[in-house]
Amino acid sequence: MQEYLKLSLILSTFGLLKETRPSEPFITEFIVKFKNITVEQVNQDIFPIGTYSYLAQLVVIFLATDLLRYKPLIILLASSGVAIWSMLLWTNSVLSLQIVEVIYGTFCATEIAYFSYIYAKTDKQHYQAVTSHTRAAIFIGRFLAAVTAQRLVYFGLMDYRQLNYLTLINLVLALIWAFFIPRVETSLYFNRDKNDGNLPETFKHNRMTDAFYLIWMHFKSSYSNKTVLMWSFFYAIAMCFYLQITSYIQVLWIEINEEKEGEIFNGDVEAILTLLGALATIFAGKIQINFLKKQKQRLLVLIVMSSLQGCFVLLAATSTTLISCYAFYISFGVAYAFSITICATEIAKNLADDTYGLIFGFNTLVALTVQTIVTLSVVSNGFMLPPSGQYQIYGYSYLALAAVYLLILTFNIIK
The missing domain is CATH 1.20.1250.20 (MFS general substrate transporter like domains)
Structure with missing residues (x-):
């Protein structure tokens, strides 16, 4: 082997x-x-x-x-x-x-x-x-x-x-x-090969200093690319609300099922979502996305992605039966799996190989920072909304993201 x-x-x-x-x-x-x-x-x-x-x-x-x-x-x-x-x-x-x-x-x-x-x-x-x-x-x-x-x-x-x-x-x-x-x-940074020919001589004296300098150089060169910046913004915001939605979804299910006390199928729902999410990921990775070469086309895709996920979350938040909430949650998860794969692919296509971990790590940091603000505002402090109210906020946030990209697209068309 x-x-x-x-x-x-x-x-x-x-x-x-x-x-x-x-x-x-x-x-x-x-x-x-x-x-x-x-x-x-x-x-x-x-x-x-x-x-x-x-x-x-x-x-x-x-x-x-x-x-x-x-x-x-x-x-x-x-x-x-x-x-x-x-x-x-x-x-x-x-x-x-x-x-x-x-x-x-x-x-x-x-x-x-x-x-x-x-x-x-x-x-x-x-x-x-x-x-x-x-x-x-x-x-x-x-x-x-x-x-x-x-x-x-x-x-x-x-x-x-x-x-x-x-x-x-x-x-x-x-x-x-x-x-x-x-x-x-x-x-990649603190324990690089001393014989690495990709680094100038000035990088090979102090391990700690060189590592942080290289991190900064990778960070600066990657985010100087407008395509990386645009897709990274969507990646971070979409990931933020995905983490929030999946973290608290069982609380929403309990709220919906509280009075009816019906049979719960959380396991089957997660199994179906995992299977369909995997298929969506494979499909997104296989399809040819050459039409995303132009900025207007990329913006249009972001608008559609954000709108779909926002609608599914809103429908889940306003569901009166557990089965319908399950269905909209699965739909949201599949849409997210498809969109985040395309998003990650577009970012990776514009990065040097050695910067993958740094850039996706930083995008995750941004996602968690926004998630923390959302949690403090909506869940643990601030408004302290009930689960259905929280999920309506998350749904409208996706639609707001779509509106931002729509404004940018409109500006580009007029320009």
Whole structure:
């Protein structure tokens, strides 16, 4: 077996174990029913901590990932997952769940080490193959977790609490597997090859100074490109509201189902969304998008993408039945998967290979910053809206984004 295929198998196995978390489709139901905690506390006092923690740690984790050469942070990723689900099983207070959310921020932030490891350890000619293998493993893990969870709950074989044991087992296995991931000898910034001919001599004296200078040079050259800037803006805003919508969707489902107390199919919904999202991602990656070469055409695509997602979120927010909300949530997720793939492709086409991690990392930082502002304004402080009101704000925000691009397009046409 070729070396890159071995590496791909190792990384894909880790991704599969990490993403097979059967408890996640029912995590809010579990907290409310087994922890004696209200939906309002989950919505306003617990879940927002994860957003703040993720934002606070992202820059530090990004720099530490490069400085420590990836593997220690991948081990930290798995370790934080084990800590999260251990605390979920054996602690009950609001404070302990807030600590869980702080660790969840670490869990999310350290994923950058897993994804950027590919570009540090694999030859450029194999980037696409290894990336597709690891992405496929992630989709398979999420699909299996959701389908398994729904079947176990529906047939009464396990309750919401017992699903967490399955998640914990998989994360323990992921932690053990992480130690078998090969070490990386070099990294993009702090541990570059001393014989790297792509750097001028002035870059080869002080490791820390040179690393930060190179980060700045990559940042400046990338965002000087107007195409990168435009697609990055959409990427960050769309990602912000996607994270917000997926983080609190179970709270909205509980609100809709509260009076009716009907059967819930969260697991099946997540399984369908994972499957259709994967297909949308593949389709977006395969289609020829040469028509996006002109700015007016790019703006038109952004308008359509934003409008569709906004409409689906508004329809989900105003749904009176759980089934219709499920349907609009799936539609939103598929539209997001398709649009973010095209968006990421357009950004990547205009970047140097070594800048992928930095630019997408910074775009994520912008997304989390906006998400934090939204959370403070709409959820935990400020208006403190009910779930349906929150989702209406998110839907209108997508439509506002479409309106901004429409104004720019109109100005360009008139000009």
